[in-house]
Amino acid sequence: MSIICTEENRCLTVHIQGELDHHRARELMTQLDREINCALPRKLELDLSGLTFTDSSGIALLLRTYRNVQELGGTMCVRNTPQQAKKVFWAAGLQHIIPFEGV
Amino acid sequence: MKLDNYTVLEFPSRSANEGFARTVAACFAAQLDPTLEEINDIKTAVSEAVTNAIVHGYPDRIGKISMKLRIKEDRVLEIIIRDWGTGIADVAQARVPMFTTGGEERSGMGFTIMESFMDNLKVRSELGKGTTVTMKRRIACRVCK
Ligand SMILES: Nc1ncnc2c1ncn2[C@@H]1O[C@H](COP(=O)(O)OP(=O)(O)OP(=O)(O)O)[C@@H](O)[C@H]1O
Ligand SMILES: [Mg+2]
Numbered sequence: 001m002s003i004i005c006t007e008e009n010r011c012l013t014v015h016i017q018g019e020l021d022h023h024r025a026r027e028l029m030t031q032l033d034r035e036i037n038c039a040l041p042r043k044l045e046l047d048l049s050g051l052t053f054t055d056s057s058g059i060a061l062l063l064r065t066y067r068n069v070q071e072l073g074g075t076m077c078v079r080n081t082p083q084q085a086k087k088v089f090w091a092a093g094l095q096h097i098i099p100f101e102g103v
Numbered sequence: 104m105k106l107d108n109y110t111v112l113e114f115p116s117r118s119a120n121e122g123f124a125r126t127v128a129a130c131f132a133a134q135l136d137p138t139l140e141e142i143n144d145i146k147t148a149v150s151e152a153v154t155n156a157i158v159h160g161y162p163d164r165i166g167k168i169s170m171k172l173r174i175k176e177d178r179v180l181e182i183i184i185r186d187w188g189t190g191i192a193d194v195a196q197a198r199v200p201m202f203t204t205g206g207e208e209r210s211g212m213g214f215t216i217m218e219s220f221m222d223n224l225k226v227r228s229e230l231g232k233g234t235t236v237t238m239k240r241r242i243a244c245r246v247c248k
Contacts, residue, residue: 022154023118025208053125053143055150059210084143091219092212 003028005035012041017050025057032065036072044069049080058085059092066098077101108134109173116161116168116186118154124170125149131172132180135242144220145180145240151213152184152236158205160188160234178242179222185235191228198226 004015014035020028036044046065051058062078069076077099081089086103089095095103112127114120125146132145149170156168171183191197198218203211218224221238228234 019122021118021121021150022158023121029208053146053150055147055154056210056212056216057154057208059212060208063210064207083140084147087143087220088147088216091216092210 003031003035005039007039007041010039010042011045012036012039012043013045013047015047015050017052019053020051020058020061021053021055022057025061029061029064032061033068036065036068040072041069041074043074044076046076046078047080048078048082048085051082051085054085054088056088056092058088059094062089062094062098075099107174107176109171112170112172114168114170115165116157116188117165118157120168121150121153121157124153124168128170128172128182132242135174135178135180136245137242138245141240141242145182148217148220148238148240149182149184151217152182152238155213155236156184156186156188156234158209159191160186162189175239178244180240180242182221182238182240183235184238185233187233190230190232190234191226192230194226194228 002017006013066076079101081100081103110131128149129142129146132142166186166188169185173181175181196202198214200215201211203209217238221240223239225237
């Protein structure tokens with residue numbers, strides 16, 4: 001599990017790569033928190049094209065990240081969600097809370 | 104053709120074993136020639152059950168987890184995941200979507216996902232004795248008509 005970040009004009013893009021489960025979630029959340037607190041993004045784009053697996057740990061992680069960004073006055077969207085992740089997130093109704101692009 | 108096969112895996116409740124357990128389940132299921140979506144559903148359900156055993160079953164110690172995989176009649180894959188940990192006081196309540204005792208790192212969706220990704224979910228639990236989760240999923244035959 002790793003993340004790659006790029007930032008331009010306080011638009012932070014984060015690529016999440018690898019498998020996301022309880023084993024990896026805490027470290028990932030710490031990394032994401034650090035990036036968000038450092039960039040204070042007006043907009044956060046989470047790119048999930050490299051996410052090869054997620055379970056419900058990903059649901060909590062997305063919701064928490066969404067709240068964090070909102071508290072800082074920013075917006076967030078999720079892009080390139082793979083089929084497996086989509087099925088997990090949709091089971092929780094995340095599409096009604098967080099904007100997903102291109103699904 | 105009558106398939107009948109099984110395997111048993113036992114491991115300590117370390118989070119590094121979550122990925123290992125779902126990979127083993129996927130490899131075992133492969134003999135039924137599942138689609139990628141079927142494999143992903145099985146991996147996801149196994150990940151939920153094993154994570155529950157680790158996080159909730161053994162919240163403050165390392166304990167034993169077992170996973171039994173069996174191919175039953177009519178191409179049904181049965182997965183039994185068991186822990187000897189804390190147990191669940193009220194299983195019906197635990198299965199309600201969004202119910203969690205796990206704080207903000209959990210979403211309370213594990214049982215809901217197991218239920219909707221598999222054909223059948225049975226949860227037996229006793230406080231102080233542990234929890235057994237039995238899931239079944241029939242893998243459709245793609246070559247036989
Ligand atoms: N093996 C177990 N041992 C003890 N309690 C369990 C076990 N499995 C589940 N529970 C209880 O049932 C509740 C619901 O489980 P479920 O998997 O649906 O959600 P969660 O684990 O809290 O969150 P999520 O799975 O979305 O991360 C848990 O919060 C916990 O209280
Ligand atoms: Mg769970």
